[in-house]
Amino acid sequence: MSIIDQSKLSSLIHQKEGHLTRELLLSPGGFGLGKVPEKNLPDATTQMVCGFCGTGCNLNIHLKNGEGVCISPTTEYPVNLGMACPKGWEALSVLDSPDRAVSPLVKKSPNHWEPVDWDSALSLFTSKFKAIQEKHGDESVAFLSTGQMVTEEMAFLGALAKFGMGMVHGDGNTRQCMASAVTAYKQSFGFDAPPFTYQDLEESDVLVFVGANPCIAHPIMWERVMRNPHSPQIVVVDPRKTETAMQSTLHLQIAPKSDMPLFYGIAQLLIQKGYVDADYVREHTEDFDDFKAHVRDYPLERITTETDVSQEKIEQLVELIHTGKRVSFWWTMGVNQSYQGVRTAQAIINLALMTGNIGRPGTGPNSITGQCNAMGSRLFSNTTNLLGGHDFLNDRHRAKVADILDIPVDRIPAENSLPYHKIMEGILAGKIKGLWVICTNPAHSWINQGQARDILDRLDFLVVQDMYHTTETARHADLILPAAGWGEKEGTFINAERRIGRVKRIKRAPGQALSDFSIFKLIAQYWGCGEMFSQWSSPAEVFQLMKKLSAGQACDFSGIEDYTAIEEQGGIQWPFAASETEPPQQQRRLFEDGRYFHENGRARFVFSEPTRMPEAPSEQYPFVLLTGRGTASQWHTQTRTRNSDVLRKLYPNRIYVEINPEDAQKHSVQPNDLIFVESQRGRLKARAFITQSVQPGQLFIPMHYEETNQLTDAVFDPHSSQPSYKCCAVRIINE
Known part of the structure; x- marks a missing residue:
């Protein structure tokens, strides 16, 4: 990534933009680059939900001059009861990274990007995607969403892409975990x-x-x-x-x-x-x-x-x-x-x-859910199901959603999107030419990494929208859009136990970076479908739309009045319908009455014969590779955790492989030796950690390191299309 000229960037931030762009950026809806009005500044301490994992801990954000400066866990919140893990304690520090994307960046040559203003960036975005659609059809462009954004942004993205921009295909990184x-x-x-x-x-x-x-x-x-x-x-x-x-x-x-x-x-x-x-x-x-x-x-x-x-x-x-x-x-x-x-x-x-x-x-x-808002993604990303847990294939559901959003029903696709791996296969086959990647990092996290990166390089146009310009996926991008992170925008998360919690803006995003919500609002205007989203004026207003979309569904939370009610009640678990007269209890579980969501009210026993391991160990590749979390201080692709000086000290900087002592002796491997681990797809070098934690014939490598998915095998569950990261055949070679 090229170094951004700071004087040029400063000039870009302060120059006048086109009237439409400037009006949107500085509007009262909260999209602005401008300073937060004094009357909207919170008190010395405020609270909100952590932005790392699906546990959904609540944190006290201690403020100075209206901006968060340090964190402590909230003692009375029913999730974490005064506890926080290392990532939660460091949630603010990762916002102040030199790797932050602070201006739109356009690729000018391999490994070289230059800053441009938002008007140029969004004009390029719309012209490129429209040209691809006009030449190859609506199914030639797609998006990849995330379980990391607030729910209101996920809903906006899914509605904009599918109802406004005509995209048929879009999936989320929750396909990889849930x-x-x-x-x-x-x-x-x-x-x-x-x-x-x-x-x-x-x-x-x-x-x-x-x-x-x-x-x-x-x-x-x-x-x-x-x-x-x-x-x-x-x-x-x-x-x-x-x-x-x-x-x-x-x-x-x-x-x-x-x-x-x-x-x-x-x-x-x-x-x-x-x-x-x-x-x-x-x-x-x-x-x-x-x-x-x-x-x-x-x-x-x-x-x-x-x-x-x-x-x-x-x-x-x-x-x-x-x-x-x-x-x-x-x-x-x-x-x-x-x-x-x-x-x-x-x-x-x-x-x-x-x-x-x-x-x-x-x-x-x-x-147990992985990402901070995987549950929000599951219900509202408009990817695997229609907004609010509805069904794209159901005429009645499409009509209901169209009525709530006041859009023509024919703007809602009557078919399901391709799942993530089929989108990747579509790119490989030359059917999908343009891809919009938002707040996720498939060049690191997608299975069989070498092939995944080759696939990304085959695109006519790749847009990466992220808070960092240095992610592995951003290295492949034609256009990088700088996004605000957790703590720099408003909205809600839904945690693993279905609890809706608040996220707040307690810090100004750096440079020209905008909330994803603001970026989607701008893209709608540049695309020419802004009027379709006139109701989507702010995250708070979108929350009200989400309530209506949830009504009558299993996830009904139409009884939640607004953001204030969520805060006052320590988060609220769905369901909580408008028909309920009493405030919800803090701890609620489903199926207490023994009734389920099938039409007959019964749960089903579902089963089938196990299938053989797709790539079992062999004489040539005698080990089974296991992957998983390494430490409590690492998170996913380390996009954020590696930007904390404290967290980096709490886990091994270099990739390592766990190997049983019996296998280490057999292959003449000593503690801390550098060895190669190789599959049919790739090879990596790792430091040997000899331990009884793994059984003979097995190796373990944490998933957080960039190299790990060079080895994994692109096979998928036939019912969920989820990748099988946890087993493939590998061998070790001494350096």
Whole structure:
């Protein structure tokens, strides 16, 4: 990335822009480059939700002259109860990075971008995308969204791209983390509905964590487990001896991707022993008899062979599920990021249903969300479903949305978008020529990185809209649009337990950077569809539209009056319909009445045969590569965490690979040796960390390092289209 000339940039910031651009930038709606009016400045301390993970902690932002200068966790907020992880403590510092994008940048030659004003940037944006559409059709352009923006911005982006600009295809990076859980919930319950509240972590007497390492990935949730007064049994199902497994009372160290047959075998044992809640199954579920017949093929002998777990441990877990009064099941990326993630998640859901462990305190099949606003993305990004959890294929849903938004119904696509990997394949096939990437980093995070980067370079025009101009994806961009980050804009997030929380502007974005909301408003004007979005005057007004869109849906939150109500009540979990007369309780779970969202009100047992690992170890590539979170101080592609001096000191700067001592001895690897790890797709060099945490024949590399996805294999769950990041065949080579 070329160094921006500061004198030129200063001139650009202060020069006069076109009348339309200037009017929008300085309008009262909050898009302005100008100073926040004194009357709008908050008090010395204000509160808002953290912008890193889906836990949704609340933070006190301490202000000086109206701007945030330091942070402390909010003690009374029902999520974090006065706790914060290292990322939360450092949330402000990453805003003051020299890597911030402070002006629109246009590529002039390879590895060289030059600053331009907003008028030039948006004129280029619209002319390029319109030219591609005119030549190749509306399906020749697409967008990739995020679980990192506020919900109001996600809704604006999805509506602008699909209703205003005529794009058919757009997906989000939540496809990489939550798609399998979303699909599992939809098929089993009738709606994407995580049933739990965080209080359940303190109410359970048996907690089963599957492919989840909350000690590292969600440390505040783990703190809630540590507050549990019931001396709970903590079970971990994971190939690695993770930090969470080290704290467990029972660790089932399974063979990679053998979790689905494990749970089918456990279901068979529960049935054999008479440990099924027959009343609950009869009154609230369907298809149990078919499921019962299916799991007969999973006797204990088969399960011990396929999972490498002893009969004793499997039977011990079965007894814990039976004797536990409040059993909860928790899973995250170890389940979701799989070629059979949906059915594995449903194997967990089935265990909760057949034992009646749902709808009561301390129970539930509970998916742990990754990104800060993945739930907002799932409901309102206008990608995998129509705004508010509606269906693009449903005539009635399209008419409802068109009426609320006051737009012609024929502007709403009557077909679903291509999923993320099909968009990438469309670029490779030459069918998609233009791509708009907003607040995400696929050149780092997408599976089979070498191919992903080659695909991005094949585009006629790539726009990257981000708060940093140095992301791996920005290195491929033709146009970079500088966006405000968390703390520099207004809106809401929805966390893993369905709690809607506030985000506030407590700091001015640097240079010419604008909130994503402001950028979308400008693009609508430049595109010529600004009148369609006249109701979308501010995030607060869009929140009111979102309320209307949610009405009558499972996620109905039409009863929330406004942003002030959210703050006063410590966040509000959906559903909370306008028909409810009493203020909502702070901790609420779904399905307390045993009614689900299918038309008949029943939950479904969904199952199928496990499939073979797509790329199993071989003589040439004898190791299985596992990936996952490295430390509590790293986050995703490190776009933000590497911009904190404090956080960088809390995790290894250089990429490392965990290897079992038995394998290290066999391959003459010493501690801290530099070795090559190679798959059929790429090779990386990493420092060896010899540890019993991984089993023989397995390696582990944290996902946060740029090189990791050079190795991973581009295979996908057939139901959710989620990438399978967690297993591929690799070998090691001594340097």
